[in-house]
Each structure stands twice: as structure tokens, then as C-alpha cells.
Amino acid sequence: MTRSILFVCLGNICRSPTAEAIFRLQANGLGLEIDSAGTSGWHDGHPSDPRASAEAARRGIDMSYIRSRKVVAEDFERFDLIVAMDAQNLRDLRAMQPEGSKARLVKLLDYAPELGLSDVPDPYYEDNFPEVLDMIDLACARLLLTL
Numbered sequence: 001m002t003r004s005i006l007f008v009c010l011g012n013i014c015r016s017p018t019a020e021a022i023f024r025l026q027a028n029g030l031g032l033e034i035d036s037a038g039t040s041g042w043h044d045g046h047p048s049d050p051r052a053s054a055e056a057a058r059r060g061i062d063m064s065y066i067r068s069r070k071v072v073a074e075d076f077e078r079f080d081l082i083v084a085m086d087a088q089n090l091r092d093l094r095a096m097q098p099e100g101s102k103a104r105l106v107k108l109l110d111y112a113p114e115l116g117l118s119d120v121p122d123p124y125y126e127d128n129f130p131e132v133l134d135m136i137d138l139a140c141a142r143l144l145l146t147l
């Protein structure tokens, strides 16, 4: 059974903290452990990108409590499911995963094939925060239905 989920992107300041905040609301009351992290560690300890938090806040979603952190080896034992935002995140996670650890690795948009995309585009560069939030919202809702 999936009881704990970690969302992962590169910086843990745009896509994965957005997924964490949205999924907490969608899964409210189900008792799941939910967190997010980045493969890079470039923004360790930083709050989310203000463009991501502003777009979330416009929709009543609070991201202010989230601080960026890097994925650590223990995450692969702590979490049942690790959800990557794109194919590069998934490759990086596979390279970090300790042999025999329990976490199952998946890509978020595999849960929303109707979007016709395999990766959540990186809004840090593309500045398309509303569109990215919509994608994450839909795919997280679909992911929840599979649990």
C-alpha cells in the first residue's frame, strides 16, 4: 500500500513544492506522508520561487511553509512512491537509488496521458506558472485515484 509520497524536481522551488502543496489538499484527511525534494540541492533551505507561490496563492493554495531540500539516500526507504517531474529527474533518481531500497519511482505525467506530454515543463525558465500548476493539479488528482 502506498502511504508516503515524495515529489521531486531539479530545484525543489517550482514544480515539486507546487505538487506537494496541491497533493496535501487533495489527499487531506487520508493520513498520507507527503513531501518534496530536489535532485540538485542548489536552493537548499530556500522558500519556493515567488512566482510559483503567487500563482498557488491566487488559487488559495499555501506554499509558504515549504523549504527546498535535496533528495537524500534515506528518502528511498522512507517513501513508498517517488514522483519525478521529468525524465531527467527520473534518471537522476535512478542513479541515486540505493540498491534494494523500497521506493517505487514514477513520472507525474504518466498519470495524465490526456495532456500528451511526458514531462512537466520547467517554469523556472519558461515562466508558464499557471499552465504548469494546471498540469500538476490534474495529474496529482489522477495519481490520488490510483492509491
Ligand code: 4NP
Residues within 6 Å of the ligand: 009, 010, 011, 012, 013, 014, 015, 016, 042, 122, 123, 124, 125
Ligand atoms: P524546479 O525549477 O526544478 O521546478 O524547482 C528550477 C528551479 C531552479 C533552477 C532550475 C529549475 N535553477 O537552475 O536554479
